Amino acid sequence: MNVTAAVALECLDRMVVIRAVEEGICAEYSHRNIRGPVHLSIGQEAMAVGVLNVCREDDVAVSTHRDHAHYLAKGGDVGAMIDELYGLETGCSHGYGGSMHLFSREANFMGASAVLPGSTPVAVGLGLGCKLDGRGAVAVGFSGDGAADEGSFFEALNLAAVLRLPVLFVCENNGLSTNTPLAARQAQTDISAKARAFGLVAETAEGVDVFAVRDAAAGLLHQVRSTSQPAVLALTADRLCAHVGPVSKVAALNPQTLLDEAADPGSRDPIAFCVGVILRELPELRGDCIDILREVPLKVAAEFQRADAAFEDRNKTAGLVAPPPPKVHTV
Amino acid sequence: MNVTAAVALECLDRMVVIRAVEEGICAEYSHRNIRGPVHLSIGQEAMAVGVLNVCREDDVAVSTHRDHAHYLAKGGDVGAMIDELYGLETGCSHGYGGSMHLFSREANFMGASAVLPGSTPVAVGLGLGCKLDGRGAVAVGFSGDGAADEGSFFEALNLAAVLRLPVLFVCENNGLSTNTPLAARQAQTDISAKARAFGLVAETAEGVDVFAVRDAAAGLLHQVRSTSQPAVLALTADRLCAHVGPVSKVAALNPQTLLDEAADPGSRDPIAFCVGVILRELPELRGDCIDILREVPLKVAAEFQRADAAFEDRNKTAGLVAPPPPKVHTV
Amino acid sequence: MISPATLSLDYAAAVVHTLEQEMAFNPKVFVYGEGINDAGAYLNSTDGLAASFGEARCFDVPNCEDALVGLGIGSALMGYRPVFVSLRVDFLMLAMNQIINHAARWPAMTGYQVTVPLTIRALIGRGWGQAAQHSGALYSMFANVPGLEVVLPSSPAEGAGLLLTALRSDKTTIVIDDRGVFGAAEDMPSVIEPIPFGKARVARAGTDVTFFAISSMTRFALQVAEAVSASGISAEVLDLRTARPLDKETIRASAARTGRVAVFDIGWPGFGLSAEIARVISEASVLQRPLLSVHRRDEHTPSSAFLEDEHYPKLDEVVHRVKTHFS
Amino acid sequence: MISPATLSLDYAAAVVHTLEQEMAFNPKVFVYGEGINDAGAYLNSTDGLAASFGEARCFDVPNCEDALVGLGIGSALMGYRPVFVSLRVDFLMLAMNQIINHAARWPAMTGYQVTVPLTIRALIGRGWGQAAQHSGALYSMFANVPGLEVVLPSSPAEGAGLLLTALRSDKTTIVIDDRGVFGAAEDMPSVIEPIPFGKARVARAGTDVTFFAISSMTRFALQVAEAVSASGISAEVLDLRTARPLDKETIRASAARTGRVAVFDIGWPGFGLSAEIARVISEASVLQRPLLSVHRRDEHTPSSAFLEDEHYPKLDEVVHRVKTHFS
Ligand SMILES: Cc1ncc(C[n+]2csc(CCOP(=O)(O)OP(=O)(O)O)c2C)c(N)n1
Ligand SMILES: Cc1ncc(C[n+]2csc(CCOP(=O)(O)OP(=O)(O)O)c2C)c(N)n1
Ligand SMILES: [Mg+2]
Numbered sequence A, B: 001m002n003v004t005a006a007v008a009l010e011c012l013d014r015m016v017v018i019r020a021v022e023e024g025i026c027a028e029y030s031h032r033n034i035r036g037p038v039h040l041s042i043g044q045e046a047m048a049v050g051v052l053n054v055c056r057e058d059d060v061a062v063s064t065h066r067d068h069a070h071y072l073a074k075g076g077d078v079g080a081m082i083d084e085l086y087g088l089e090t091g092c093s094h095g096y097g098g099s100m101h102l103f104s105r106e107a108n109f110m111g112a113s114a115v116l117p118g119s120t121p122v123a124v125g126l127g128l129g130c131k132l133d134g135r136g137a138v139a140v141g142f143s144g145d146g147a148a149d150e151g152s153f154f155e156a157l158n159l160a161a162v163l164r165l166p167v168l169f170v171c172e173n174n175g176l177s178t179n180t181p182l183a184a185r186q187a188q189t190d191i192s193a194k195a196r197a198f199g200l201v202a203e204t205a206e207g208v209d210v211f212a213v214r215d216a217a218a219g220l221l222h223q224v225r226s227t228s229q230p231a232v233l234a235l236t237a238d239r240l241c242a243h244v245g246p247v248s249k250v251a252a253l254n255p256q257t258l259l260d261e262a263a264d265p266g267s268r269d270p271i272a273f274c275v276g277v278i279l280r281e282l283p284e285l286r287g288d289c290i291d292i293l294r295e296v297p298l299k300v301a302a303e304f305q306r307a308d309a310a311f312e313d314r315n316k317t318a319g320l321v322a323p324p325p326p327k328v329h330t331v
Numbered sequence C, D: 001m002i003s004p005a006t007l008s009l010d011y012a013a014a015v016v017h018t019l020e021q022e023m024a025f026n027p028k029v030f031v032y033g034e035g036i037n038d039a040g041a042y043l044n045s046t047d048g049l050a051a052s053f054g055e056a057r058c059f060d061v062p063n064c065e066d067a068l069v070g071l072g073i074g075s076a077l078m079g080y081r082p083v084f085v086s087l088r089v090d091f092l093m094l095a096m097n098q099i100i101n102h103a104a105r106w107p108a109m110t111g112y113q114v115t116v117p118l119t120i121r122a123l124i125g126r127g128w129g130q131a132a133q134h135s136g137a138l139y140s141m142f143a144n145v146p147g148l149e150v151v152l153p154s155s156p157a158e159g160a161g162l163l164l165t166a167l168r169s170d171k172t173t174i175v176i177d178d179r180g181v182f183g184a185a186e187d188m189p190s191v192i193e194p195i196p197f198g199k200a201r202v203a204r205a206g207t208d209v210t211f212f213a214i215s216s217m218t219r220f221a222l223q224v225a226e227a228v229s230a231s232g233i234s235a236e237v238l239d240l241r242t243a244r245p246l247d248k249e250t251i252r253a254s255a256a257r258t259g260r261v262a263v264f265d266i267g268w269p270g271f272g273l274s275a276e277i278a279r280v281i282s283e284a285s286v287l288q289r290p291l292l293s294v295h296r297r298d299e300h301t302p303s304s305a306f307l308e309d310e311h312y313p314k315l316d317e318v319v320h321r322v323k324t325h326f327s
């Protein structure tokens, strides 16, 4: 672990915020005041946090249908996101975007596209904007491995390379597109190798370890920023949740469960993994870790309560009919 | 040269037919009875002839805006093509296609698309048809290097590889898209290397030497046919003509000029190159070569005369106004 | 086992039933789509096909819509009858080069020596906060283009018969499966019969005003018709079935008879269905009253349940508009 | 040197002049396209821009329409005003995912917190045997979509003023450059003034019938108007200028006044301009005579000069139709 204690806790805190928000969604979803498809990032938090922790504030980012972690890791406001999930005008996209189209001007989170691989070409344009602005900012474009099935993904990589634009393409490879495995979709599954064949600098890193992600991203961001050439960071992690819908496959946040799980250095839960690394390398932070694990969920839960009340309030005038019990949408 | 005398002469004959037709276009174009954009393949004949000479008759092919050589090398009728250029109903596409959309059901030349990289995905579907038919036929999809700028090109390669379809993608790299050089359009210019990164078998070969093309294509076709896996053949040659319009950059067909040029083993004119190889390796074929060079243009010229007369005849009823002098269209 | 003469099927089951019938009958038909063999994929409208016919005839594919339509065009040119299923019509935007420039044009480019008998099914529909990119009704851009057929079934039985015609058509046909017609079951003959394209269906007879409807808006129009009948307005409801070809004769005859028309569309107004119907009518006759168009708001769908609710036409409001407009 | 108050420019020169004026005025404007700096590229409509402003502000790019529109969207989100030039509107089919799902929708997706001030110029036009894939007039599919503006100038001066408005607009604007308006020069002020969108222009005053025209069909409509005036038919010709937004008020007012209308379109009829105009009229008033639509044949363009000639409306025939239809 190549970071200070403060940064280590910062990374943990951010991941716990993300997890807590998504656990809140799982808890609240069945009440049917959150209405819309949700693509959780449980299991994938370290990729978002590792990359965005080493970004500058004025770096701009765009994301996909699975955008919660990116929005929050970039510094998007928690309450405004939750309001957006509830369809409130106070939401970060004023109720127009919902879960798949979070936005934060302040955090330089420029939005998210739910059509593959739509935000990747947009990231190229953001990179051009950064370059023309001349202030050294970089554009970060998140995508999944499924987006890399699409031709337009590589077209975008090539264009960024030809125009020498400062773009970091982060491809989060969870091995799945809905439920179809990568090997059934790509005859050659090494996404970095493809990027290199297109003339880009590219690396693959383990996406469960937030500090490894951070190191890999820092190296590439430095290159991108100093050379104004794009790079690809392919990260691997497991999606520990359903493709869509409020279904988590890990135990709920709880200090004791996590401390236990953290003892396993092979854990695929990025939060347990991170706690494990901290406890092994900076054992004096044990108390801080427990505080984070205990307090963050409480704060987040309060935001859900507030938003839920606001929804009910708003619905007094709108009088919307409660939708039928949520079906598991496959996409 | 790895061919019989008969095959050597067959290849030469086919190339001379293509050249003669395109010289006919150059000669007739200014009379303005041929009306439409023409993308010549002068300098590129060996790629079409080398590949299609080792194809089976029931192999199916598709092409691009620059489709004359492919149509003719696949066995498309010369007269029907010329009629098509004149916009006659007797044309191979009944006057609907023109130069960019030649078609021959009999020759299994399934057509051509003038939008990049449009026929490449279609070739994948033809490959699926071949596979389902189960008769061992292969689909051949021709494209240029400019088509390989487009994402859809690689998407098609990946799909063919994932579905294990018998498709030979032939990418004719003349180093140009209209007038923009390859290196200004692709950050990494090795198209075979990209194809390999996508999991396809891929080779690069010299596209000026019809016999080298033939060998490379034969090897790949054998693999594609026997394994039902797609492959890419990237060929390099020079476009010895304008991107579009009746502008040739080589001397007109003439036995003496060609015999002289054939003495240069570095010639970039595939016909001279072919004659040179034949004269060095099978000198007894000298007379046959001269016959081809002399007679083919005469036969082709007769077809132009016939079609030109038919156009004039047809125009007696239609009364079309002659268009303004042809402008050099850049695309 | 003797199968019953009539089956009661919901839309998804009707689609599966029709595909099974035609796949058994014609070995050239096959189906493919992204994640197609997942449990519950495509709202269950491909359930069991792989089990019945094998994965060679119902197969999963990478996310690559442009190449996937190319796959269909090429195999169609070889005499097959591919069916590509797209989860949302919005995703077809990635395949527009293959659909517009290739599937629709390849026959013309060859002087009509070939056909492209490809069927593309794509889902549209409102609801569940899916926002701008997942709820489009982008069918009128296909209906503008010669060489394509655009089909919008209004019920399970309609879905079955129209899909069968699509599967047998020699043109590239876009079948829009509207989420609004999934759910409820309907009786239909166990042997599906094709429903011809370009023939509107009288969903309700009436004398005073004609409601031209399509897709799930047919049911909506029927509800409005019921509601206004109490006020003495007798509305004829025509289910247009296909946006291309459009049943011009029936449209004109009904418009001429009632002289009052409303269009119930699932898409946007501009250059959309109400525009096209206005043209078809105006080119042949005149109206006694201005045409009324009912459609989603002319903006992209918001996610919020509150905003989404306002995005689509509301029954009460439409009933009120119809009453004041035509009486 | 004092520049003259008036310039006589052809369409290409008018476009270049406008781009130069705005690029000098606003450093955020830049232009790009495939082969853009080739001699004679885009029918000369980008000539000299790289020389005047450097290749950083007028640059050549790979063939990758989808990524190129993404390039525009992203930089527009960062406050730039990119101009992407596409040689043919048909080639934009490769970029429909970026245009429809992204450029048009990104503002809505964020609750209108951002704008996408991207201009896309695309050429259309008849002639020279370019066949189905190179002569499309695929603009109505853009005009169906909220969030986009669709502009079809009818002359050099119109091209200049409308392009300037596009460059200053906060929406994504598709400017269709019709080959039919290239060629002839026209006088215009040397300092180009923006022409507002959604305001039709009276190209000819008249009382008996209104011709709604767009793009190069405006000139055609004027010729028809001249021809029928001899038979005592006084035709008003309105150049609509923008297909989205459409000048509903002017359309309705003129239709109400003359009660007889014809639409002169460069595209296909179904779900096209004549449909949209019929809707706009029918929603507000009634006609005394059926609407007449003049348009290319409802099929893809053939290559042959003979067939191509039949594909487009012919002056004599249209004059005859107008006379019999309206008199
Ligand atoms: C063009 C397009 N095709 C299909 C879909 C349907 N879809 C939504 S999410 C998804 C999976 C994408 O996989 P990946 O990019 O790996 O992201 P992940 O869900 O794994 O995060 C698919 C296929 C889509 N949104 N857009
Ligand atoms: C999608 C698309 N973009 C642009 C064009 C314009 N265009 C026509 S031919 C051509 C050059 C293509 O280069 P390449 O594929 O190498 O073929 P070549 O002309 O060299 O044979 C271009 C850019 C097109 N036809 N389609
Ligand atoms: Mg994935």
Ligand SMILES: [Mg+2]
Residues within 6 Å of the ligand: B144, B145, B146, B172, B173, B174, B175, B176, B177, B178
């Ligand atoms: Mg080339």
